[in-house]
Amino acid sequence: xxxxxxxxxxxxxxxxxxxxxxxxxxxxMAGHLAKAGHQVTxxxxxxxxxxxxxxxxxxxMAPKHALTPRLAxxxxxxxxxxxxNDDDLRSVTLxxxxxxxxxxxxxxxxxxxxxxxxVARELCSAAKNLGLDFIDAPVSGGQGGxxxxxxxxxxxxxxxxxxxxxxxxxxFARAVTLLGESGAGxxxxxxxxxxxxxxxxxxxxxxxxxxxxxxxxxxxxDVIGKGAAQSWQMDNRGKTMxxxxxxxxxxxxxxxxDLGLVLDEAKRNGARLPVTALVDxxxxxxxxxxGQRWDTSSLIKRLK
Numbered sequence: 001x002x003x004x005x006x007x008x009x010x011x012x013x014x015x016x017x018x019x020x021x022x023x024x025x026x027x028x029m030a031g032h033l034a035k036a037g038h039q040v041t042x043x044x045x046x047x048x049x050x051x052x053x054x055x056x057x058x059x060x061m062a063p064k065h066a067l068t069p070r071l072a073x074x075x076x077x078x079x080x081x082x083x084x085n086d087d088d089l090r091s092v093t094l095x096x097x098x099x100x101x102x103x104x105x106x107x108x109x110x111x112x113x114x115x116x117x118x119v120a121r122e123l124c125s126a127a128k129n130l131g132l133d134f135i136d137a138p139v140s141g142g143q144g145g146x147x148x149x150x151x152x153x154x155x156x157x158x159x160x161x162x163x164x165x166x167x168x169x170x171x172f173a174r175a176v177t178l179l180g181e182s183g184a185g186x187x188x189x190x191x192x193x194x195x196x197x198x199x200x201x202x203x204x205x206x207x208x209x210x211x212x213x214x215x216x217x218x219x220x221x222d223v224i225g226k227g228a229a230q231s232w233q234m235d236n237r238g239k240t241m242x243x244x245x246x247x248x249x250x251x252x253x254x255x256x257x258d259l260g261l262v263l264d265e266a267k268r269n270g271a272r273l274p275v276t277a278l279v280d281x282x283x284x285x286x287x288x289x290x291g292q293r294w295d296t297s298s299l300i301k302r303l304k
Contacts, residue, residue, distance in 0.1 A: 003056065004028040007149040009036040012167040014061065018042070018076040020069050020092050020099060021113075022049045025139070026082035028146040029112070029172040031056070033080070034063050036171035041065065043072035043092070069093070070102035078165055079103060082112040082139075085257065086119040093123055105131035108161045110169065112153070114138045114254075116261050117183035117190075120156060124182035133161035136182060137169070138189035142250050150174045154192070156184030190262045196296065197259060197279040199233045204300035207241055217242045237297040244304075249295030256283050 014037045019030035022044040034040045034057040041064040044050045050065035057063050066072035069092040073079045079099050083089055089111060093100050099109060109127055111120070111134070120136035127134035135157035145151040153169055153176040155162055162178045169176045179188050206229075210217045221238040224230070240246070259280040266273050282299055291298045 003147060004031040004035065005148045006035065007032070009149075010167060010170045012036065012038075012170070014038055015077050015168055016075055017168065018066075018072040018079045018099070020044075020072060020079065020081040021083040021088075022053050023082065023084075024143050025112070025146045027053060028143075028149075029080070029082060029151070032149045032172035033168070034061060036168075037061060038168065038171070039063075041072045041076065043067075043069050068097040069099040070097045073099040073102035073107070076103065077107055078168055079107065079109045080112065080169075081109065084113070086115050089113050089115050089119060089123070094126065100127060100130055100132060103130070103132050106133075108133040108135065108165050110135045110137050110165050112137050112139050114189055114258055114261070115186060117156075117186040117265060120183045120186050124157065133158050134182065135162055135165060136185040137165075137176070138185055139173075140189065140192050141174075146172065153177065154179055154185045154188035156180055156182050156186065156188075186261075187265070190258075190265055193255070193258045193262055194273065194276050196233070197255070198275050199231055200237070200296055200299050201275075201279045201282065203231070203233050203238065204241065204297070204303055207238070207300055208303035211242075233297070237295070240295075241297050241300050244301075246291065246294035246298040246301070249297070251293045252283050252286050252296060252298060253292045255296045256280065256287065259283070 016039045017033055018041045020043045022042060030040055030042055039061045042050050042053055043066050054063045054065050083092060124134040135155050137153050137155045139151040139153050141151040149172045151173045153173045155178045166176045207217050210220050225234050282302055285302050286298050
């Protein structure tokens, strides 16, 4: 079974691109680029994943894989990336084998990693010194959004470079939006995670309260989901929370990494985030319960 669900791809001339990082997000994102008719070269730290990706998408513009980020980036007009954290991002961009060393002047690096705003600005500056462009472009929508090609992409960087990259990125997105200068994409993703953390905790408490009161919570969720309490989390996670199913989705470990970025940034900019800090500690409780890889909706486990 394919790792992606086919969508109607927007019209965009074929571009020579690279994709670095074939994890649960990057693998299908790169697949959509190939299916949209772009010439894709991939790199993954574990080469077997690159080989498997090329085999899956062998019918799409003869995809290739490279042994280093530099080799993958050679000749690419656009280099997309989705890795784990700031250090992973530096490892695939900088140094003799990094992508920046292989990119030609005028090429654009589009980073979909959820990372710090500071590393985005750092790499934007390094790219500019080499005659390159760097766009920080974290995504929202999870693994399902990546597989369906329906991610929301929040971008920071140069407007001209963004205009060149945006129609290509639409291969795996429903919206790709420029929100400001370098770092703005990462800051917007932090806003996104703050919203999710509060919503999931509120939904957890509501379901736990309703169950304690003896209500049929599936019926209650169906009713209140038609009113002001409706949210994506309620629509997509409410029933599985009632059922106690959490072996899917966006992992607690990943959310804690993201909330760590949020809280670090808040220390720098002076924002007060009492609820976010509290929910972060609740997620630490879930980790101690063995739920490191459970979906973020597993916050409800603390209340049962």
